[in-house]
Amino acid sequence: MQKVVKTALAALSFAAVTASPSLAADPIKIGSVLSATGPAAFLGEPEAKTLQLYVEKVNAAGGLLGRKLELVTYDDGSDAAKANGFAKRLIEDDKVDVILGGTTTGATMGMVPLVEKGEIPFISLAGAVVIVEPTKKWVFKTPHTDRMAAEKIFADMKKRGLTKLALVSETSGFGQSGRKETIASAAKAGIEIVADETYGPKDTDVTAQLTKIKGLAGTQAILVFGLGQGPAIVTKNIAQLGITLPHYESHGVASEEYIKLSGAAAEGVRLPAAALIVADALPASDPQKPVVTGYAKAYADAFKSEVSTFGGHAYDALMIYADAVKRAGTTDKAKVRDAIEATKGFVGTGGVVNMKADDHMGLDLSAFRMLEIKGGKWTLVD
Amino acid sequence: MSQFLQLLFSGLTVGATYALSALGFSMIYNASGVINFAQGEFIMLGGMVAAVLTASGLPLPLAVLAAIVVVALVGLIVEKLAIEPARDADITSIIIITIGVSMIVRGVVEVTMGKGSRALPHFSGETPIALGGATLLPQSLWVMAVTAVVVAGLAVFFGRTRLGKGILATAHNRLAAQLVGVDVKKVLLTSFGLAAALGAVGGVLIAPIATTSYDAGLMLGLKGFVAATFGGLGSGVGAIAGGVLLGLIETMTAGYVSSSYKDAVPFVLVLVILVVRPRGLFGLGPSERV
Numbered sequence: 001m002q003k004v005v006k007t008a009l010a011a012l013s014f015a016a017v018t019a020s021p022s023l024a025a026d027p028i029k030i031g032s033v034l035s036a037t038g039p040a041a042f043l044g045e046p047e048a049k050t051l052q053l054y055v056e057k058v059n060a061a062g063g064l065l066g067r068k069l070e071l072v073t074y075d076d077g078s079d080a081a082k083a084n085g086f087a088k089r090l091i092e093d094d095k096v097d098v099i100l101g102g103t104t105t106g107a108t109m110g111m112v113p114l115v116e117k118g119e120i121p122f123i124s125l126a127g128a129v130v131i132v133e134p135t136k137k138w139v140f141k142t143p144h145t146d147r148m149a150a151e152k153i154f155a156d157m158k159k160r161g162l163t164k165l166a167l168v169s170e171t172s173g174f175g176q177s178g179r180k181e182t183i184a185s186a187a188k189a190g191i192e193i194v195a196d197e198t199y200g201p202k203d204t205d206v207t208a209q210l211t212k213i214k215g216l217a218g219t220q221a222i223l224v225f226g227l228g229q230g231p232a233i234v235t236k237n238i239a240q241l242g243i244t245l246p247h248y249e250s251h252g253v254a255s256e257e258y259i260k261l262s263g264a265a266a267e268g269v270r271l272p273a274a275a276l277i278v279a280d281a282l283p284a285s286d287p288q289k290p291v292v293t294g295y296a297k298a299y300a301d302a303f304k305s306e307v308s309t310f311g312g313h314a315y316d317a318l319m320i321y322a323d324a325v326k327r328a329g330t331t332d333k334a335k336v337r338d339a340i341e342a343t344k345g346f347v348g349t350g351g352v353v354n355m356k357a358d359d360h361m362g363l364d365l366s367a368f369r370m371l372e373i374k375g376g377k378w379t380l381v382d
Numbered sequence: 383m384s385q386f387l388q389l390l391f392s393g394l395t396v397g398a399t400y401a402l403s404a405l406g407f408s409m410i411y412n413a414s415g416v417i418n419f420a421q422g423e424f425i426m427l428g429g430m431v432a433a434v435l436t437a438s439g440l441p442l443p444l445a446v447l448a449a450i451v452v453v454a455l456v457g458l459i460v461e462k463l464a465i466e467p468a469r470d471a472d473i474t475s476i477i478i479i480t481i482g483v484s485m486i487v488r489g490v491v492e493v494t495m496g497k498g499s500r501a502l503p504h505f506s507g508e509t510p511i512a513l514g515g516a517t518l519l520p521q522s523l524w525v526m527a528v529t530a531v532v533v534a535g536l537a538v539f540f541g542r543t544r545l546g547k548g549i550l551a552t553a554h555n556r557l558a559a560q561l562v563g564v565d566v567k568k569v570l571l572t573s574f575g576l577a578a579a580l581g582a583v584g585g586v587l588i589a590p591i592a593t594t595s596y597d598a599g600l601m602l603g604l605k606g607f608v609a610a611t612f613g614g615l616g617s618g619v620g621a622i623a624g625g626v627l628l629g630l631i632e633t634m635t636a637g638y639v640s641s642s643y644k645d646a647v648p649f650v651l652v653l654v655i656l657v658v659r660p661r662g663l664f665g666l667g668p669s670e671r672v
Contacts, residue, residue: 039597041497171642198641202601204399204592207392208636208644215385229499229593236591240510240517241388261501261593264508 027070028063028331030055030318031096033086033111034125035103038078042228042257044103046299046311047125048073051100053302054318064325072096080106087111091118097331100317102126105173112139121324121337123317125310128177132360140340140360142316142350143309144274144367146174146225147181149251152272152368153223154189156381162220162246166195166213168206168234170226175201178225178250194219201230207237214243221245227252232261239265246270251368255308259376270381272368274309276349278378291347312349320346320353384515389637390630391513395522395591397629398529402584403606404613404621405532406577412540412616413549413573415473419480420460422603423487424578428453428585429594430491433500442503450582456487457578461571469570484599492596502589525587529622532580536618549573553616612652614665623663 032051035044055071058064072094074086083102090096091114098121102108105128112131115122115138124131124141131141157165165186169179179196186193195216197209213219222245224234231253238247247269249258254273259266275282279292295315299307323346324339325331343362346353351367370381403425410418428449435445464483468476505524510517540546545568551559552569560566584602585594592598605628613624628648636644655662 037492041492045497197636200601200645202598204588205392205396205633208389208633209641211385211388211392212637229595232499232501232593233591236508239508240519242510242517257498261499263501 025067027068028065028325029094029096030069030071030321031090031094031099032071032073032101033076033083033090033099033107034073034101034314035078035107036073036075038076040078040104042255042308043125043310044075044078046308047101047103047314048075049303050299050311050314051318053298054315057298058318058322064322065329065331067331076103076107078104080104080110083107084110084114087114091115091120096120097333098123098321098336100125100314100321105131105177108141112136115139120333121321121340123321123340125313125317127174129181130177135358135360138337140320140355142313142320142348142353142361144251144272144350144363145181145361146178146250147185148363148365148368149178149272150182150185151189152365152370153248153250153270154186154191155365156248156270156272156370157191157221157246158189160246163190164192164194164218164220166197166216166219166222166245167193168195168197168199168209168213168222168224168226170201170230171198172201172227172230174252175226175230178252182223182225199226199230199234201226201228203230204233205237206234207241210234210237210241210243214241219245221248223248223250225250225252228257229261232258232266235262235269236265251309254371255310256306259373259378266373266376268372268374270370270372273371273378274312274350274367275369276307276309276312278369278371278380279307281378281380287347287352288349292349295349309349316348316350316353319348385637387514388516389633391516391518391522392637393630393633394626395519395525395629396633397626398522398525399584399588399592399602399625400605400609400628401622401625402525402529402532402580402587403602404609404625405529405536405618406581406584407607407610408616408618408621409536409577409580410573411610412553414465414476414570415553416465416476416480417607417615418574418577419477419603419607420484420487421577421581421606422599422601423484423491424453424457424581424599425585425588425602425606426594426596426599427456427487427491428582429502429589429598430495430500430585430596431582432586433502433589433594434495436502437500442505446586449586450579453582453585454575454579457574457576457581458571460578461574465570465574466567484603488596488599495596497596499593499595500589501593502586504590519591521587521590525591528583528587532583533618533622540618545569545572608649608652611662612648612655614662617662617664620662620664627663 034048036048055069076082102124105126108124108126127143129145169175195213199206224231249271275288276292279296282289296307328335328339343355351363353362355362371378406421432445432449504521506520548564549569609624609628613620631648635647
């Protein structure tokens with residue numbers, strides 16, 4: 001659990017030091033607390049691998065401001081309560097220059113008071129709106145929010161002339177936050193929530209809830225808000241009950257695993273997701289094309305596994321920090337913080353980032369692409 | 383009406399999976415008085431091994447058989463390495479050992495087979511069977527039928543065979559059983575191997591419907607334990623009744639009340655049952671068990 005990954009291997013840095021004396025300066029310390037094991041590992045593991053891979057890449061390319069990067073990672077085991085302790089250690093013992101991570105919203109919020117007090121730039125990899133609303137001086141985040149997902153889905157529903165939505169949300173933190181945001185922003189978008197059902201993340205059957213929805217007159221679409229294997233079971237159950245309503249999923253299932261687990265039942269399902277998932281299908285004119293294809297290829301080459309949007313969040317966080325350090329010309333924490341807040345037109349895997357003093361995420365709805373699953377593959381709707 | 387029928391089918395499917403899990407608990411409880419908290423992991427392991435084998439190209443029936451054999455072996459190894467050395471310890475210590483075993487199994491699977499979820503192909507296709515306006519997956523019939531066969535098999539095993547009777551006798555009074563010539567060591571070993579195999583059977587049956595992952599055993603084990611307590615620990619009929627009732631109550635609550643209370647209602651009910659009838663619906667007092 002307390003495994004410290006020192007990516008700047010002693011041998012490597014020794015070779016670098018002897019080769020070019022200008023790199024002898026102290027390394028820039030990148031601290032991170034991720035959920036590399038435990039239930040959130042499917043998020044945290046690709047994030048941890050991505051940070052490791054890109055710290056090595058940055059170092060191989062000569063480092064940042066002529067200094068090497070050194071990654072200090074702690075695994076909170078998906079236990080939000082532990083994240084706080086690790087953040088403390090990063091700030092007080094490891095004396096890091098920046099903290100990336102907090103795989104989950106819970107872990108992130110546990111670290112927020114410490115980074116605010118310790119005045120250290122902090123880029124979270126978790127989803128919920130609460131992280132950046134209200135804006136906190138030192139806290140930034142890279143992933144899209146659940147509110148954006150809901151808004152993107154509403155916009156697509158409107159285009160198809162659908163207004164009555166049945167909501168099925170997971171009782172996990174992600175699902176409940178999604179449920180809250182969906183209900184909160186529905187009225188403004190002119191969408192009526194006609195059913196509000198829930199299921200547990202480890203439930204093996206959701207047909208009871210779906211039977212209820214099936215019996216409701218006037219329902220025009222179903223939205224499932226969940227992560228991991230739960231939505232796949234809901235999808236299979238929808239097919240089993242012969243429900244043919246338009247079916248939306250959240251960005252939480254934007255990984256190959258969902259298609260693999262749901263099989264034929266996933267045909268026609270729509271969901272908002274980052275461009276990374278459809279890297280190959282993007283038109284060449286798309287500004288994100290080179291970034292997402294580059295990252296997808298590097299990740300696949302290094303780890304022989306499919307990329308997920310989650311690893312992309314870690315890539316974005318590291319690169320936003322690197323970009324800010326270059327512009328600030330120093331690792332001075334206050335100056336780097338100001339530089340992160342001034343990020344404009346940064347093209348990441350999650351979208352084009354334009355931070356503002358009151359917007360510490362910097363993404364708009366264009367960062368989400370509406371995808372449809374056709375023939376077992378992701379395709380772009382618009 | 384069709385809604386009720388659909389809820390009934392759903393409840394029976396879920397209930398049958400709980401029942402299979404509950405049977406494993408009852409089995410080991412019968413043999414040793416121990417509640418084996420690693421039972422859920424046996425279920426998970428069965429599903430995972432079968433899924434990994436089919437993914438690597440093995441035909442489904444072979445993968446299923448191999449998974450059951452592998453998990454039964456794991457059950458034997460667990461008994462030999464973890465339970466047997468501690469057989470003179472009191473029951474509580476052994477129960478705690480089983481919790482440790484469950485963590486080890488989960489960890490090993492996480493490291494060797496990955497953290498992602500896996501699905502197993504359905505045994506006889508995914509085309510739902512329509513019945514009175516409701517639908518039922520062929521796989522659900524598999525789950526229910528196999529559960530019934532297993533229960534019948536266990537009834538014969540415990541009631542008619544020497545080994546089965548030996549297991550019951552050992553559970554009742556180890557010393558007396560030993561005196562009349564029952565090989566007590568073998569009894570415990572057999573029951574662990576059987577319970578593990580039983581778990582694996584449940585795991586491969588459920589995996590096509592529910593998908594499986596390294597941490598799936600926790601919930602299945604918990605629900606199985608609740609079902610077993612509900613029906614009466616150590617009773618085969620009780621395990622089945624407890625499982626099916628639990629499944630039905632859950633789906634009916636989700637269907638007619640609210641899915642938010644789905645998990646709470648059965649637990650509250652179990653508490654009530656335990657207060658009113660502490661040994662569960664079909665459980666027998668210690669003196670009546672043999």
